[in-house]
Amino acid sequence: MKPTEPMPVRIKIASILRREILAGEFAPGEELSLTDLGARFGVSRTPVREALQALASEGLIQLRMNRGAIVQKIDDKFIMDHFEIRALLESEAAARATKHLEQLLPMAQLHRSMLERISTVEQEEFVAYNQTFHMSLWEAADSQRLTHFLMDLWNGSSIGKTTDGGEHRVKALREHEEILQCIFLKEPEKAREAMRKHLLRSMENILASYHNQ
Amino acid sequence: MKPTEPMPVRIKIASILRREILAGEFAPGEELSLTDLGARFGVSRTPVREALQALASEGLIQLRMNRGAIVQKIDDKFIMDHFEIRALLESEAAARATKHLEQLLPMAQLHRSMLERISTVEQEEFVAYNQTFHMSLWEAADSQRLTHFLMDLWNGSSIGKTTDGGEHRVKALREHEEILQCIFLKEPEKAREAMRKHLLRSMENILASYHNQ
DNA sequence: CCCCTAAAAATTGTATACAATCTTCCAAAA
DNA sequence: TTTTGGAAGATTGTATACAATTTTTAGGGG
Numbered sequence: 001m002k003p004t005e006p007m008p009v010r011i012k013i014a015s016i017l018r019r020e021i022l023a024g025e026f027a028p029g030e031e032l033s034l035t036d037l038g039a040r041f042g043v044s045r046t047p048v049r050e051a052l053q054a055l056a057s058e059g060l061i062q063l064r065m066n067r068g069a070i071v072q073k074i075d076d077k078f079i080m081d082h083f084e085i086r087a088l089l090e091s092e093a094a095a096r097a098t099k100h101l102e103q104l105l106p107m108a109q110l111h112r113s114m115l116e117r118i119s120t121v122e123q124e125e126f127v128a129y130n131q132t133f134h135m136s137l138w139e140a141a142d143s144q145r146l147t148h149f150l151m152d153l154w155n156g157s158s159i160g161k162t163t164d165g166g167e168h169r170v171k172a173l174r175e176h177e178e179i180l181q182c183i184f185l186k187e188p189e190k191a192r193e194a195m196r197k198h199l200l201r202s203m204e205n206i207l208a209s210y211h212n213q
Numbered sequence: 214m215k216p217t218e219p220m221p222v223r224i225k226i227a228s229i230l231r232r233e234i235l236a237g238e239f240a241p242g243e244e245l246s247l248t249d250l251g252a253r254f255g256v257s258r259t260p261v262r263e264a265l266q267a268l269a270s271e272g273l274i275q276l277r278m279n280r281g282a283i284v285q286k287i288d289d290k291f292i293m294d295h296f297e298i299r300a301l302l303e304s305e306a307a308a309r310a311t312k313h314l315e316q317l318l319p320m321a322q323l324h325r326s327m328l329e330r331i332s333t334v335e336q337e338e339f340v341a342y343n344q345t346f347h348m349s350l351w352e353a354a355d356s357q358r359l360t361h362f363l364m365d366l367w368n369g370s371s372i373g374k375t376t377d378g379g380e381h382r383v384k385a386l387r388e389h390e391e392i393l394q395c396i397f398l399k400e401p402e403k404a405r406e407a408m409r410k411h412l413l414r415s416m417e418n419i420l421a422s423y424h425n426q
Numbered sequence: 427c428c429c430c431t432a433a434a435a436a437t438t439g440t441a442t443a444c445a446a447t448c449t450t451c452c453a454a455a456a
Numbered sequence: 457t458t459t460t461g462g463a464a465g466a467t468t469g470t471a472t473a474c475a476a477t478t479t480t481t482a483g484g485g486g
Contacts, residue, residue, distance in 0.1 A: 006447095008278065008469070034438070044471045046259075049438085053263060057270040059361040065221060066438055066477050072357075081358035088301045144285075145294035148272040149362070219477095221439070247468070257441045262468085279447050279468050428486085435480070442473070449466070456459075 009043050014051035016041075021060050021071055022159045024210075028073030032061065058156060076207060079159055083203035086153045087196045090134070093141035093150065094179060094195035095188035100140040104183065107136035111176060118173055119166075126169050133176055137183075137195075159206050168205055175201065222256055227264035229254075234273050234284055235372045237423075241286030245274065271369055289420060292372055296416035299366045300409045303347070306354035306363065307392060307408035308401035313353040320349035321393060331386055332379075339382050346389055350396075350408075372419050381418050388414065 034045040175198040182191035247258040388411040395404035
């Protein structure tokens with residue numbers, strides 16, 4: 001087993017800043033200084049600069065020529081727009097997945113295991129399962145391009161508190177079940193709609209936790 | 214008037230490499246060396262490196278830790294997947310635009326002017342109009358997030374030859390007309406479908422010119 | 427007191443230097 | 457002959473140095 005995964009510094013810094021921006025820890029429009037951030041993380045400006053460029057490409061900050069970066073305002077509208085886009089793309093993935101059922105079998109097995117043990121699984125395991133569920137569908141959609149954009153959107157979906165009560169997990173699991181049934185019955189449009197409902201309800205959950213911060 | 218627009222080197226290099234990759238001027242899987250590209254463009258590795266990271270975030274190349282970059286294979290499937298995503302998002306934009314008609318008036322005027330003069334406009338002017346048409350709809354959709362992703366997809370849509378005969382222009386103009394009518398009649402679902410048809414037909418055009426290279 | 431100008435300071439953009447990792451290649455052992 | 461180990465070379469990741477642009481600030485004129 002790998003002791004610790006080697007990760008470029010720019011990725012780590014981008015992850016930290018992404019989480020902080022989405023958590024609302026910066027004021028909208030606040031300026032991000034390369035020197036300050038470098039000092040904070042104990043690295044030079046180079047990887048910080050690269051991290052900021054990555055965040056700009058995700059739309060979380062704005063890069064202005066020779067004038068530094070300012071953080072985007074993350075409000076309800078931002079979150080709703082974000083999930084609308086994710087819903088459009090991930091619904092398409094669910095619809096397409098009906099054409100590649102065999103690829104879904106391992107995930108479906110994990111899903112059944114979850115159904116049985118849901119009351120006793122740790123939060124960490126559920127998060128991992130949830131990620132496997134969604135990403136397996138992306139893969140089954142058989143579109144590198146779709147997977148790529150959904151990965152981007154996934155990173156930006158970790159908004160607000162991560163510790164929601166077990167109630168959300170049960171609902172999510174039921175919705176996953178419905179999505180899978182539509183897919184295995186080869187009903188692309190029903191799968192699309194089920195995925196859309198699932199994501200928009202998750203969004204409501206996130207909006208609620210976002211307000212309670 | 215500005216004499217020459219100042220642009221970061223990384224943007225220029227990214228634009229050049231993007232066009233070349235989409236034009237198929239690199240073999241799929243070909244390795245891109247920072248040193249070589251720096252020498253080619255007469256700059257240091259730093260802006261080249263940043264350009265490659267931008268292209269990686271667009272999915273045009275793959276960055277491997279400590280092992281350089283390899284170019285993505287651009288084939289019919291890539292193009293079709295690309296336009297499917299663009300169709301999903303830009304259809305949504307068209308549907309949403311029905312809620313902000315006033316923002317569309319300047320573009321609609323330009324459109325009418327095009328209708329009248331189509332037989333005499335230069336290619337360059339039509340390209341500018343086409344960009345205005347699409348981006349005005351994005352703006353009218355009133356979703357920064359949607360605009361951001363569509364801008365990304367727009368950059369990646371310049372595949373193959375740019376000089377298609379005037380026939381395509383007439384067809385595109387007719388389709389634009391249909392889209393605008395649906396929007397101004399406040400029929401979001403019809404607008405969505407019209408935009409989808411427009412983009413998928415444009416895709417066919419691009420696929421054809423791509424094959425003839 | 428306000429506004430305009432210019433020099434100084436600070437910040438970003440690019441180039442270069444250094445460190446860490448990977449690849450290549452050759453020799454020695456099985 | 458094939459394989460393995462490791463040193464040399466090449467390439468990427470990060471740090472630092474330099475150049476260019478912007479922001480700040482101090483001072484003089486209105």
